[in-house]
Amino acid sequence: MSTQHRIPPSHLHQFVQAIWLHAGSSAQEAQLVAEHLVAANLAGHDSHGVGMIPSYMNSLAQGFLQLNQHPTVEKDAGAVLTLHANNGFGQVAAYEAMQLGIERAAKLGIAAVGLHHSHHIGRIGHWAEQCAAAGFVSFHFVNVMGDPMVAPYNGSDRRFGTNPFCAIFPRRNTKPLLLDFATSGISFGKTRVAWNKEQQVAPGYLIDHQGKPTTEPGVMHQAPYGSLMPFGLHKGYALATMCEIFGGALSGGRTTHDETLVTSHDAIFNCMTTIIVDPEAFDAPAMQEEAESFLDWVKQSPQSGNEAIQVPGEWEEHNRVARYRDGIPLDNNSWQQICAAALQAGMPQEELAAFRALTQ
Ligand SMILES: NC(=O)c1ccc[n+]([C@@H]2O[C@H](COP(=O)([O-])OP(=O)(O)OC[C@H]3O[C@@H](n4cnc5c(N)ncnc54)[C@H](O)[C@@H]3O)[C@@H](O)[C@H]2O)c1
Incomplete structure (x- = not known):
């Protein structure tokens, strides 16, 4: 260990x-x-x-990631912006894309931003939190261009990326409600963490190169390669497909197929379609109270095991408190x-x- x-x-x-x-x-x-x-x-x-x-x-x-790039506006249609990230750092491209989208949503009530050809944009929740910090709701559909890792439902080899979906709802006087996950059962990075820690992953998440179930994270890191499985059977696969199409095609970017396959696993390029909405633009004066009533109601369910009921985003917030304290x-x-x-x-x-x- x-x-x-x-x-x-x-x-x-x-x-x-x-x-x-x-x-x-x-x-x-x-x-x-x-x-x-x-x-x-x-x-x-x-x-x-x-x-x-x-x-x-x-x-x-290897010449894939380009330093000191900024996204270029390819098309400005008012409420819809299309940005080419020029293979630059996703941490810069997504930050600037969200800033542009937030400015538009502040003026128009809603904005959509297509960002493509960005190097890895990392944890999508970070970009949603940027929108929520400015007071906005946001939805993010993301694909990983040309680097298949996940098998389709009823398939047995890798055909698309771990395509995350993310959504955020800002709450009054507390941290936002945040849904942020890969559409694979576990993210590729979690197999890297398990591999580095010399641990197995739980059953049900991986298949080997022959399509047989395995718990060995090494199948994602050395040939012959296996695949991750989508979460939630056909439902996760269907959501992954929409992330690929909205993230990769609608954004002006590329989807994963035989013409776009990458030659290096380090060349991680994302495309993301983001929709940013001003909650104040709705006629919903009781929005916050309605949200809190639901969240309180859900938490009143009798606990079934040792873990308390959490709402999406709470897991991350507990980690922040512990890790600021303990390192x-x-x-x-x-x-x-x-x-x-x-x-x-x-x-x-x-x-x-x-x-x-x-x-x-
Ligand atoms: N850039 C990329 O190409 C890419 C690809 C895949 C994943 N990712 C990122 O990887 C990260 C990890 O993804 P993941 O699939 O491993 O996430 P995960 O399985 O840890 O799920 C996280 C989500 O589940 C919620 N959650 C956790 N425990 C909960 C509980 N008990 N009750 C209610 N909600 C709970 C969290 O608040 C969060 O919304 C995400 O930040 C994602 O954006 C990025």
Whole structure:
């Protein structure tokens, strides 16, 4: 079993920022990438946190990820914007896309933003939280261009990505209601975390290269490759399909098929269609009270096991409280891979040693 480190969030943020500055990112880009990745770990989604850095560094070295890019407006139809992300950091492209969409929704009551050809946009909840912080409801359909990992319902090999769906509803005086998940039973990143920790995954999530059920996360990381399964049988598969079409086709981007298959698993490119709505534009003065009445009602259900009933988004909030207090847990394999990526970025040995000394 791999040993675990606990790293204070502010320290990890500085380290990640320094890595990308050494790699050649502008100060703003390094800051946005560090903020996003550390926030994903704080939210409990280690699959989309700082553990992505080695993959991003490989993508940069292989010429896929382009530093210091900004999305270009390809079409401005008023309430609908189409943006080309120019293969730049998703942490910059999605941030700027949400800012543009929020400005439009503030003027018009609703806006849709198609963002395509963006390098990995990470944890989608982060972009929904940006919309909710400005007071808006949002819906996000995302595909992963040309990097199939998930088998269709009744299929036996990988045909599409882990295509996340996300939606957020801001609440008065408390954290927003947040739905944010991959349409595969587990995200690809969770198989990486399990693999790094030398753990099996629960049954029902993976099949091997012959289509047989397995709990071995290595089938997603070394040939011959297996596949993830969609969540919820035909329902998850159907939602994944809509994410592929809305995310990949409607946004002006590409879907996954034989012409778009990538040659490297580090070349993770997302397309996302986002709909941002001003809740004040509805004639619904009791909206907040109605929402709270429902959430209270649901929580009054007698508990069936040891775990309390939560509403979507609460899981992330509990993790934030615990991880701000106790530090961010990181297994040793992931930590060593991130340190190797820091050297790859050009961080001097002495600077790396100073960061390492603070995390033992
Ligand atoms: N960029 C990409 O290409 C990509 C692809 C796939 C996934 N992702 C991201 O990966 C992350 C992890 O996805 P995942 O599928 O592993 O998520 P997950 O299975 O951990 O589900 C998370 C969702 O379930 C809710 N939740 C958790 N426990 C709950 C409970 N007891 N009661 C009610 N709701 C509960 C959470 O609040 C959240 O909305 C997400 O942030 C997603 O956006 C990104």
